[in-house]
Amino acid sequence: MKKVLFSFFFALAGSGLLSAQIYVEGVKLTPDNTGQYIELDPQFRTDGRCTFQVDYGQANPKEDHVTDEYGKRYDFRSLVDGLNMFYAEGWEVAQISVVDSGRRYLLKRRY
Numbered sequence: 001m002k003k004v005l006f007s008f009f010f011a012l013a014g015s016g017l018l019s020a021q022i023y024v025e026g027v028k029l030t031p032d033n034t035g036q037y038i039e040l041d042p043q044f045r046t047d048g049r050c051t052f053q054v055d056y057g058q059a060n061p062k063e064d065h066v067t068d069e070y071g072k073r074y075d076f077r078s079l080v081d082g083l084n085m086f087y088a089e090g091w092e093v094a095q096i097s098v099v100d101s102g103r104r105y106l107l108k109r110r111y
Helices: 002-015 079-088
Strands: 037-044 050-055 091-099 102-109
Touching: 037 079, 050 079, 079 091
Parallel strands: none
Antiparallel strands: 037 050, 037 102, 091 102
16 A cells, blocks of 8 residues: 555655645746746854845835745755755856845746
């Protein structure tokens, strides 16, 4: 029975039904609402984990963080963990800007 459930899980994951998706304050990022570029402003915690403020052209980007579909803020294990998730969802780093508060990442849609 375990093998059947295990196989079923991997079949779903392979079909894309269980893929990660990026949400900002509960809004799914799609080509319809983001355009070709977004900007990430990483916010680091003392334990090394981070969240991202995301500007995709919405009204108030400085209050909008990556969340799950229900609006609960998502913490990444590290900056690289977060950037890898965005890459897996079709974004790549186009430019890194150094600002007083740290770095900001301009991401471009790959497809």
